[in-house]
Amino acid sequence: MLSGGADADSLSGGSGDDTLIGGGGNDSLSGGDGADSVVGSDGEDVLVGGAGTDTLVGGAGNDTFAAGSLADLDGDTIADYAAGDVVQVDDLDSGTAAVTLSRANGTTTVSIDSDGDGNADASFDLTGLYTSYTMDEGSVVGSAELVFHAPQGLSVEAMGTVDLNNDGNLEQVWKITNPNGESVEVTLDLAGVDDPQDATVTAASGTTYHWTEAESGTLQISWSWDGGTTVDTGSAEASGDAADLDALRAAGFVNPYDPTDGADTLLGTADADSIAALGGDDLVSAKAGDDAVDGGAGNDTLSGGLGNDSLSGGLGSDVMYGQDGNDLAIGGAGDDTLVGGDGDDLLRGGLDADALSGGAGNDTLSGGDGTDQLLGGAGNDVLSGGAGVDTLSGGVGDDTIWAAVGDGPIDGGEGNDVLVVLQGTDLDGLSHTGFETAWFVDDSGNVVSTQDLTGPPQLFGPTFLFRSASSGAVQAMQIDGPEAAQFGDEQALGSAWQLAGKGDVDGDGTDDYMWRNTDTGDFAVWSADGTGPVELGNIHSIESKYGLAAFEDFNGDGTDDYLWRDEGTGSIAVWTTGGLDDLAKGNLLGIDNTWQIAAVDQFGSGGQDILWRNTETGNIAIWEMNGIDEPTRGNVLGISSDWALNTTADFDGDGDADILWRNQNDGSLAIWSSEGGGEVTRGNVMGLGTDWEVAAVDDFGGDGKADLLLRNTNDGLLAVWQMDGTNEPVRGMAHGVSSDWSIAAVDDFDGDGNADILWRNEQAGVMSVWEMNGDSPEQRYDFGFDGNLEILAIRELNGDGDMGILAQAPSGDIGVFMFNDGDVPDFTHIGNMPTDWDLL
Known part of the structure; x- marks a missing residue:
């Protein structure tokens, strides 16, 4: 460590860390090489750090921090730079x-950056914050002198009060003065407010x-000035004096509510504002309050915000949002978009092609001239397209839509909607849907007459076909659970035509009806679709000696096929289908x-197969069918006729x-x-007394395997055997049921995947449902x-998978009982069919 005295000293440190x-005194200190600490103390000192990372402290007085080269200054710290000090670099060109x-x-x-290439060649630190500098040519040729300036404090001044947006409320204007040559982010907080x-x-x-x-x-x-480490503050009290708004504008104050002929962004307040945007493509947000906004010329976007607002687009293609409140929006000239939002809004389109959307609330929409699109939205709305070809949609709610010839499409939407047209208008000439009533009005708008537009309800349940025992006519009935039934027109059918079978020839999942002429042997298929006219297939010829032995899907394509059998020779033939009249005829197969035919079922081919039994020997054989092609004829399997x-x-x-046999x-x-x-594979014989009958076969345990429902013919006892192929079954306990109860049906009535039992006691007038879980009712x-x-x-x-009972009273009344997972079903009357009409 080297120390000087009270006079002017000259100290040099050498190569170490000195x-x-x-x-x-005015000292001259040079640290030399190494990481030196150079302290000038009092006086106007010259401090040279030299090579290495040095710390320089000038002390009192106007000091010079000198560097023989820019490299000597790199990494140094000047710990107490102050006004009057200067940094001198010998090899630095101030012009570059x-x-x-x-x-x-x-x-x-x-x-x-000494050479102006955009990259820093050296850097050093000044303890303290400095926002600007000056750089001049130094006293030595080729050198430069740097002087750094600390930031000055900002000030705030209240300029007085003025009503900026003409809403009757005063605002305070403030002036912030920044004496520095650099911008700074300032946080403003009106204390206590x-x-x-x-x-x-x-x-x-x-x-x-x-x-x-x-x-x-x-x-x-x-x-x-340094990202928040050092924070400076200032404050000012508001002034109660009136501000000179014109003088403030001249000094640079911009009133956000001052419109221009350019593209302005104008904001309202929480109070009732009156905003005129003038020309330009303006963006106006009125915020809360009952505001009046005029967009003026240009393609403007106007938002009313909270409150009952009045918006006028003026010239140009404008977009207007009423938002909350009962708003009025007028489009004016141009292709405008008007959106009412919440509240009972009044929207008027104007001259050109406008789009109006009422949103929520009971809105009134008027398209005006032009080809307009009107959407009422939620609520009970009134829509009028005006002149031009307009598209009108009421949306949700009970809407009233005024339309003219040429408008469309016109959609009432959900609710009880009214279509209003001039008297004499042909409704068939209008593209309309979703209306319950039509009003025909005179030129003054007075209702002259009305028309009910409600058609029969759309049903999704199955279609049933009835035939009159006396006339032979047929009639379709479609239901949808407890909804009222719809009946089609009677269709005449000669008595020679008799129903031979039901199947699905077109793959739509509904029954088609195969009719056979008992005189000629000809056949045709009818396809019933709802209650509309039955679709009639072509009449196909086949000799009467061929009887329809089965109507099943013998090739696995999803449509049912005809299995014919020669009543004289026993030979069979398969005709496959792909629609009402799409037939492929197979060759005769000798047998x-x-x-x-003992059974038709799927024994392994993918389609339906035939189980044959010999009436003389009792033997069986399975033919796996392949449509019209040659089947796979299984071996003859012996079994006693017992x-x-x-x-x-x-x-x-x-x-x-699989096959269930009974001795x-x-x-x-x-x-x-x-x-x-x-x-x-032949299973073992399972003992069962002759007083037990197999009442039903279904899956009572939900394991995908058919089970046996057994009933004792003497005492009415009931038991379920849960089957497992040829293995020993699980023989369930017997349940006591009196013999006055009969099994009406077995099906899955609660949708849990297990078969259930429907009982009927005709004498008592009662039915009972057992929702099964294996061998016992749950x-x-x-x-x-x-x-x-x-x-x-x-x-x-009902088309939704819900099970029910379709029943008919002696009076002909027809009704349904719908099952609903344990809820007791009620009888719902849905129509009437004379009792001499038989369900096919």
Whole structure:
């Protein structure tokens, strides 16, 4: 460490990390190489750090921080730079060099680009904040001298009060003065008042104006030159004097409510504003209050905000949003868009092609001239297209739409809607939908007559076909659960035509009806679609000796096919279908009449197959069908004639039908499971007394395997055997049921995937549902069902998968009982059909 005295000293540090302290007097201190600490103390000292990262402290007096080269200054810190000090660099050209100042954490970093290439060649730190500098040519040729200037404080001044937007309320105008040559972000806070104009603004060098909605209070300002480490503040009290708005405008104050002929952005206040935007494509947001906004010329966007606002677009293609409140919007000239928003709004389109949308509320929309698009939205709206070809849509609610010839499409939407037209208008000439009533008015708008436009309700349930026993005519009836039935017109049909079978030849999932002429053998298929006229297929010829043995899908394409059998020879033929009249005729397949069709089911081919049984020997054979092509004829399988075929079902869950046999002597059961190719696996004999009958076969456990529902013919006991192919079944406990109860149907009535049991006691006039879970009911409930009611169908009745009962009383009245997972169904009357008409 080297220390000077009270006089002018000259100290040099050498090559190490030195500490030099000048003391009093005008000292000359040079640190040399190394990381030196150079302290001038009192006097006008010259401090040279030299090579290395040095710390320089000038002390009192006007000091010079000198660098023989820019490289010597790189990395140094001048810890107490103050007014009067200068930084001198010997090899720096002031005409070429560029200096950049950056600030952080109370320190200013000086970066110097000596050659003007955009990259800093050296940098050093000044302790303290400095916002500007001056750089002059130094006393030595080729050198430069840098002087740095600390920022000056900003000031705020209240300029007085003025009504900026002519709403009757005064605002306060403030002036912020920034004496520095650099902009700074200033945070404004009107103390003690939640003022909407509190914000952070940029205070440019010189004067910046600001305003607050509150006319009184203390405006506090705060700013920082180094990102927030050092924060300065200022404040001023509001002035109660009136401001000179013209003088303020001349000084640079911009009133945001002053319109121009250019593109303005104008804001309203929370009070009732009156805003005229003049020319230009303006953006106006009136905010809260009952505002009046005139867009003037130009393509303007106007928003009313809260309150009952009045918006006028003026010239140009304008967009107007009423938003909340009961608003008035007038488009004027141009292709305008008017959106009412919430509230009961009045929208008027004007001269050209306008788009009007009422939104929520009971709105009134008038298109005016031009080809307009009107949408009422939610609420009970009134729409009038005016002149031009207009598109009108009421939306949700009970709407009234005034239309003229040429308008369209015209849609009433949801609700009870009224279409209003001049008397004499042909409604068929208008493209309209969704209306319940039409009003025909005179030239004064008085209603002259009305017309009911409601047609029959759209139904989604199944269609049933009835035939008169006396006339032979047929009539369709469609239902949708408990909704009223719709009946089609009677269609005549000669008595020679008899129903031979029902199937699905067009793959639409609904029944088609195959009719056979008993005189000629000809056949035709009818397809019923709702209650419209039955679609008639062509009449096809076939000899009468061929009987329809089955109407099933023998090729797995989703449409049912005809299986014909020669009543004399026993030969069969398959004709496949692909629509009402799309037929492919297969060749005759020989088989004699000792073999009878015992069942048609899917035994392994993907389509329906045939189970044959020989009436002399009892033997069976399975033919796996392949449409009109040659089937796979399985081997003949022996079984005694003592065993009767009870049913076929999928007892092992493999997707193929299995065979349930019953011994006619002792009542025993046996299952043969299908293995494909006409082969089977023969299960063991299962003992069962002859006083038990197989009442139904269905899946009561939800495992995908058919189970047996058994009923004792002596005492009415009921039991479920849960099957597992040829394995031993799970034999459920017997449930006591009196013999006056009969099984009306077995189906899934609660939608849980398990078959349930529907019981009927005709004497008591009661039905009961057992919702099954395996071998026992999980829930039981009863409901009244008159013993005189005839069950026409038990099936899905509403197009949604919900099960129900279609029933007819002796009077001909037809009604439905809908199941609803445990809720007791009620009888709902839906129509009447004479009892001499039979359900086909």
